[in-house]
Amino acid sequence: MLWLLFFLVTAIHAELCQPDAKNAFKVRLSIKTALGDKAYVWDANEEYLFKAMIAFSMRKVPNRGTTDISHVLVCNVTQRVSFWFVVTDPSKNHTLPADEIQLAVRMNRNRINNAFSLNDQTLEFLKIPSTLAPPTDPSVPIWIIIFGVIFCIVIVAITLLVLSGIWQRRRKNKGPSEVDDVEDKCENTITIENGISSDSMDMKGWHINDTFMTEDERLTPL
Amino acid sequence: MACAPGPDPLGDSSGDERPKWDNKLQYVLSCVGFAVGLGNIWRFPYLCQSHGGGAFLIPYLIALAFEGIPLFHLELAIGQRLRQGSVGVWTTISPYLGGVGLGCLTLSFLISLYYNTVLSWVLWYFLNSFQQPLPWGSCPLDVNRTGFVKECEGSSTVSYFWYRRTLNITADINYSGSVQWWLLVCLAASWAIVYLCVIRGIESTGKAIYFTALFPYLVLTIFLVRGLTLPGAAEGLTFLFTPNIQTLQNPRVWLDAATQIFFSLSLASGGHIAFASYNPSRNNCEKDAVIIALVNSTTSLYASIVVFSVLGFKAANDYGRCLDRNILSLTNEFDFPDQSISRDNYAAVLTHLNATQTNMVARLHLESCHLQDFLDKSASGTGLAFIVFTEAILHMPGAPVWAVLFFITLFTLGLSSMFGNMEGIITPILDTGVMPRWVPKEAITGAVCLVCFLSSSCFTLQSGNYWLEIFDNYAASLNLIMFAFMEVVGVIYVYGMEKFCDDIAWMTGRQPGFYWRATWKVVSPLLLLTILTAYMVVMVRTTMSYRAWDPQYKQFPLGQEKSYPGWVQAVCVLLSLLPALWVPAVALAQWFARRRRKQKSMQQDTCLKLQDSIAC
Numbered sequence: 001m002l003w004l005l006f007f008l009v010t011a012i013h014a015e016l017c018q019p020d021a022k023n024a025f026k027v028r029l030s031i032k033t034a035l036g037d038k039a040y041v042w043d044a045n046e047e048y049l050f051k052a053m054i055a056f057s058m059r060k061v062p063n064r065g066t067t068d069i070s071h072v073l074v075c076n077v078t079q080r081v082s083f084w085f086v087v088t089d090p091s092k093n094h095t096l097p098a099d100e101i102q103l104a105v106r107m108n109r110n111r112i113n114n115a116f117s118l119n120d121q122t123l124e125f126l127k128i129p130s131t132l133a134p135p136t137d138p139s140v141p142i143w144i145i146i147f148g149v150i151f152c153i154v155i156v157a158i159t160l161l162v163l164s165g166i167w168q169r170r171r172k173n174k175g176p177s178e179v180d181d182v183e184d185k186c187e188n189t190i191t192i193e194n195g196i197s198s199d200s201m202d203m204k205g206w207h208i209n210d211t212f213m214t215e216d217e218r219l220t221p222l
Numbered sequence: 223m224a225c226a227p228g229p230d231p232l233g234d235s236s237g238d239e240r241p242k243w244d245n246k247l248q249y250v251l252s253c254v255g256f257a258v259g260l261g262n263i264w265r266f267p268y269l270c271q272s273h274g275g276g277a278f279l280i281p282y283l284i285a286l287a288f289e290g291i292p293l294f295h296l297e298l299a300i301g302q303r304l305r306q307g308s309v310g311v312w313t314t315i316s317p318y319l320g321g322v323g324l325g326c327l328t329l330s331f332l333i334s335l336y337y338n339t340v341l342s343w344v345l346w347y348f349l350n351s352f353q354q355p356l357p358w359g360s361c362p363l364d365v366n367r368t369g370f371v372k373e374c375e376g377s378s379t380v381s382y383f384w385y386r387r388t389l390n391i392t393a394d395i396n397y398s399g400s401v402q403w404w405l406l407v408c409l410a411a412s413w414a415i416v417y418l419c420v421i422r423g424i425e426s427t428g429k430a431i432y433f434t435a436l437f438p439y440l441v442l443t444i445f446l447v448r449g450l451t452l453p454g455a456a457e458g459l460t461f462l463f464t465p466n467i468q469t470l471q472n473p474r475v476w477l478d479a480a481t482q483i484f485f486s487l488s489l490a491s492g493g494h495i496a497f498a499s500y501n502p503s504r505n506n507c508e509k510d511a512v513i514i515a516l517v518n519s520t521t522s523l524y525a526s527i528v529v530f531s532v533l534g535f536k537a538a539n540d541y542g543r544c545l546d547r548n549i550l551s552l553t554n555e556f557d558f559p560d561q562s563i564s565r566d567n568y569a570a571v572l573t574h575l576n577a578t579q580t581n582m583v584a585r586l587h588l589e590s591c592h593l594q595d596f597l598d599k600s601a602s603g604t605g606l607a608f609i610v611f612t613e614a615i616l617h618m619p620g621a622p623v624w625a626v627l628f629f630i631t632l633f634t635l636g637l638s639s640m641f642g643n644m645e646g647i648i649t650p651i652l653d654t655g656v657m658p659r660w661v662p663k664e665a666i667t668g669a670v671c672l673v674c675f676l677s678s679s680c681f682t683l684q685s686g687n688y689w690l691e692i693f694d695n696y697a698a699s700l701n702l703i704m705f706a707f708m709e710v711v712g713v714i715y716v717y718g719m720e721k722f723c724d725d726i727a728w729m730t731g732r733q734p735g736f737y738w739r740a741t742w743k744v745v746s747p748l749l750l751l752t753i754l755t756a757y758m759v760v761m762v763r764t765t766m767s768y769r770a771w772d773p774q775y776k777q778f779p780l781g782q783e784k785s786y787p788g789w790v791q792a793v794c795v796l797l798s799l800l801p802a803l804w805v806p807a808v809a810l811a812q813w814f815a816r817r818r819r820k821q822k823s824m825q826q827d828t829c830l831k832l833q834d835s836i837a838c
Contacts, residue, residue, distance in 0.1 A: 032560040078557035129368040135360065143349035147411065150349075154414045161421050165664050 016095055017073040017086045023095040025105075026126045028082040034122035042081040046116075047074055050085075053112045057104040058087055064100065065090060102128050240305065241424055243500055248428040250510060252497050253298075255435035255638025257487050257518040260340065260607075263635065266486065267526035268602030269478055271462050274469030281470065281479035286519055289749050290483040292741035293706055295511035297489060300713055301498030302507050303725045307649030308492030311499075315717045321808030322708050323650060325801040326492035329701055330646035332801070333491060334674055336693040337643060338416060339681040340604065341636045342409040344629050346388060347608065349408070351625035358383035359616050377779035380613045385771045388608075392684045393772035393782075395790060399684025406682045413675040415637065420644045420667050423652070424500050427641045434638040439521075441631040442528055445624075449531035452618070458534015461597045462526060477760070480753050481699065487518060490706035493642030496649035506730045508738075529606070536614035537596035544591035548572075551586050604687075607632060644670070688768055692790070697797040700757060704802055707750040714742050766791055 017024060027050075032039045040046070051072040058067035067087065077083040086095040105112065105128050113119055120130040243249040270278045304311045309323035350357050361374035361382060369375070374382035385391050392399045419430040449455055469475055488494070498507065542565065549563045552575065563571050575583050601610050615624045647670055651657065657666055681690055713722055719742070727733045769781025786794065 028554065030560045079559045080553065080557040081560070082554075082557055131367055132363050132369070134363060134367065142353050143346075146349050146352055147407065151411050151414065154411065154418050158414065158418050158421065161418070161426070162664050165422070165662060169662065 017075040019084050023098045024084050024086045026084050028124045030122040034118050053115050057108040061104045251431045251435040253514045254517050256493050256642030258521045259639035260636050262522045263525045264606040266522040267529040273475045274466035276463045276465035277467050281476045285480045285483040288745050290487050291515045292746050293489050294515050297494045298498040298507040298511050299726050301495035302501045305499045307496045307653045309650035310653040317812045318809045319712050321805035324804040327650050328801040330491050330643050332697045334643040335678040336690050339678050342412040344632045345412050346408045348629035354622050373773045380609050384608045389687050390684050391771050395685050395688040401682050413671050416640050417671040421664050434634040438631045438635045441627050445528045449528050452535035454535040454538025455531035458530040462530040477756050490702045492646035496645040508730050532614050539617050540596045541593045548588045696794045700798050701801045703754050710747050
C-alpha cells in the first residue's frame with residue numbers, strides 16, 4: 001500500500017514537473033564560464049540550495065501562503081547544467097501560476113544570483129527577462145566639460161592674439177616719425193663721402209645712444 | 223640696418239612687404255601637412271586592399287612619377303616665381319586665364335566647408351573618448367529596461383552611436399530635420415581652432431604646423447607598435463599586401479590610382495601656390511617637390527600598415543566571437559557541459575553532430591564563420607574611422623587612451639590640411655587687394671572663417687551627412703582635375719615652356735632636365751585628359767543615388783539605395799560646374815573689356831587725325 005502511494009506521488013510529481021509543462025521554467029547555469037578554476041560541481045546539495053532560494057522568493061511575495069522546500073520540484077537535470085522546476089501549492093496537486101513565480105524571481109533575482117556567485121548572464125531563467133541595470137549617467141555629460149575647457153582656452157588665445165596685434169599696430173603707428181629720421185640720416189650717409197666717424201658724430205648730437213648703444217651691445221657678455 | 227640694398231634683378235611688386243616663412247622647415251612642414259590628410263589614413267589603405275594589395279603600388283607609383291611629382295613641381299615653381307596667390311598668378315600669366323584662379327579660390331572654399339565639418343565630427347568623438355566605458359560600446363536601454371533599443375540591436379552599438387547619437391540622421395535627404403546643437407557647437411569650436419591658427423596668415427600657421435604636422439607621425443608610430451603586437455595583425459597585413467596582379471587589368475584600378483595620387487597631394491586647389499609664394503625667390507623648388515611628394519606617399523604606406531594591423535585584429539576578434547556564439551548555441555541545444563567545446567575542436571564537434579543529428583543542427587541556423595569574410599568587411603572614409611576603427615578600439619585594453627590618441631591624430635592631420643585650404647582662400651584675397659589697406663589681417667581671416675562657419679552649418683542638419691557626400695563626390699573631384707589640366711596647359715603653353723624653364727634655372731641654379739620637360743609638355747597633359755574623360759564617363763554612367771540609413775527598411779542595417787530627387791540632382795550638376803564656369807566668364811569679360819578699350823583707342827586716334835583737319 002505504501003509502495004503504491006509512493007509510486008502515485010512520484011507519478012504525480014513527474015507529471016507536474018516536465019520539460020514544457022504548464023507553469024514550468026527552465027533554468028540554465030554556466031558555472032565554469034563565471035568562475036573558471038573556482039567552479040563548483042553541481043550536485044544534490046546545490047540543488048537543495050536552489051530549491052531553498054525559490055521557496056524563499058515565494059515566501060517574500062505578499063499574500064502568498066508559506067511555501068516549503070518540498071513544494072519546489074526540480075527535474076531533467078543535464079550536464080549543461082540545466083533543469084526545469086515548478087512550484088506546487090500546499091496540496092501538491094497543482095502548480096502555482098507562472099506569473100507569480102516570475103514576479104517572485106524578478107524581485108529577488110539579486111539574492112538568488114549571489115547565493116550561487118553567478119550573475120544574470122550565467123544563471124539564466126529562460127522566459128523570465130531580467131531587469132537591466134541603467135547606465136550611470138553623470139548629471140553633466142563628460143564631453144561638455146572637456147569641450148568647455150578647450151573652447152575657453154581657444155577663445156582666450158584668440159583674444160590675446162587680436163589684442164597683441166592691435167597693440168603692435170598702435171606702436172608701429174607711433175613709430176613712423178622715428179623711422180623717418182633714421183631714413184634721412186641714412187640718405188645722408190649714402191650721399192656724404194666722408195668717413196663714418198663724422199657721420200656718427202653728427203648722429204651723436206641727435207640720438208645720444210646709437211653708436212654707443214651698438215658698442216655696448218657688442219661688449220656685454222650674453 | 224635700415225638702408226635698402228639694390229632692387230631685385232627680376233623685380234617683384236610687393237616683395238618687401240610680403241610675409242615670409244621663418245625658416246625652410248616651416249615651409250616644408252606646411253606643404254607636407256597640407257598634402258598628408260585624412261585621405262592618407264582612410265582612402266589609400268582601402269584602395270590598396272580592394273585593388274589587389276601589393277599590386278596596387280604599381281599603378282600608384284607610375285601615377286606618382288608621371289603625374290603627381292611633375293604637377294606638384296609646376297605648382298611650387300610658378301607660385302615661388304610669381305610670388306602671388308592663385309588669382310594673382312593666373313592673371314599674371316594671362317588676363318584671359320584669371321578665371322582659373324577664381325575657380326581655384328571657389329574650390330578651396332567649397333572644400334574647406336565640408337572638410338572642417340568632418341573635423342568637427344572627429345572633435346565630437348574625441349570629446350566623447352574621455353570616459354570608461356566608451357559611449358559607443360553599449361546600447362541604451364529601451365523603455366521598460368528589459369532589452370535594448372531596437373535600432374541599436376538591429377545594427378551595432380558603434381553604428382547606432384554614429385548614425386543616431388552623433389548625426390541623428392533622417393531616412394531621406396528630402397527630410398532635412400533640425401540643426402543638431404551638439405554638432406553646431408563642435409563645428410564652432412573647430413572653426414575657432416582653425417581661426418586661432420590662421421589668424422595672422424603664415425606667421426601663425428608657421429608656429430602651429432610644428433605640432434600639427436609632426437604629432438601624427440608620433441602617434442602613428444605608437445599605434446604601429448601597439449597594432450603589430452595585437453593578435454590577428456599578421457592576418458590583416460597579409461590580406462592587405464597579398465598581390466593580385468589580375469586586378470591590374472581593370473581600368474578602374476588605374477583611374478583610382480591616378481585620382482588618389484592627385485587628391486592626396488592636394489593639387490590644383492591653390493594652396494601650394496600660396497605656400498610657395500611666401501618663399502624667397504632663390505629656393506630649390508625641384509628638390510622640395512620630390513621630397514614632399516615622396517614623404518606623402520611613404521606616409522600613406524605607413525598609415526596603411528597601422529590601419530590594417532588593427533583591422534586584422536578586429537577581424538580575428540569578430541571571428542572568435544562568431545565561433546563563440548555558435549559554440550554557445552550548440553552547448554545549449556545539446557546540453558553539453560559548460561565550456562566543453564573550445565574554438566579548436568569546434569569544427570570537429572560540428573561535423574560529428576551534423577552527421578548524427580542533422581535536423582537539430584539545421585534548426586539552429588548557425589552562422590558561417592570565416593576569417594576571410596570578416597577581413598573583407600573593410601571600409602573607407604568616415605565608415606572606417608567612426609564605425610570600424612572605433613569598434614576595434616573597444617576591444618583593445620585601455621580603450622579610452624587609444625580612442626583619444628586616434629581622434630586627436632585625425633584632428634591634427636585634418637587641421638594641417640585645413641591650413642592649406644584656408645591659405646588658398648586668404649592669400650588671393652590679400653593679394654588682389656579687394657579689402658582696403660587699413661583692414662587688419664586678423665579681421666580678414668576672421669571674416670573668412672565666420673562666413674565659412676555659417677555656410678557649413680547646413681551640414682549640422684539631420685540630413686547633413688548626405689549633403690556632405692554630395693559635396694565630396696561632385697564639388698571637388700571633377701573640377702580639380704579640370705583645373706590641373708588647365709594649370710599644365712596654361713603654364714607650359716601660354717606662359718611658355720622656355721620662359722618657365724629659365725625661371726626655374728634662375729631659382730634653383732640649373733635648367734630642368736629631360737624628365738621634367740617631357741612630362742610637362744606631353745605626358746602629364748595627356749594623362750590628365752585621359753583621366754578627365756574617363757572620370758566623366760564613369761560619372762555619367764553611375765546613377766545618382768545614395769545609401770540612406772532607414773531603421774524601417776526591411777534589410778536594415780544595410781543602407782537603402784535611393785536615387786536623388788530632381789532638385790538635388792540639379793544642385794549636384796551646379797556644384798560640378800560652378801567653379802569651372804569662372805574660366806569662360808572671366809575670359810569673356812576680359813575679351814569685352816579689351817574690345818571696348820580698343821574701340822575707345824581707335825576713336826581717340828581718329829579724333830586726333832581729324833583734329834589736324836577741321837572738326838572732331
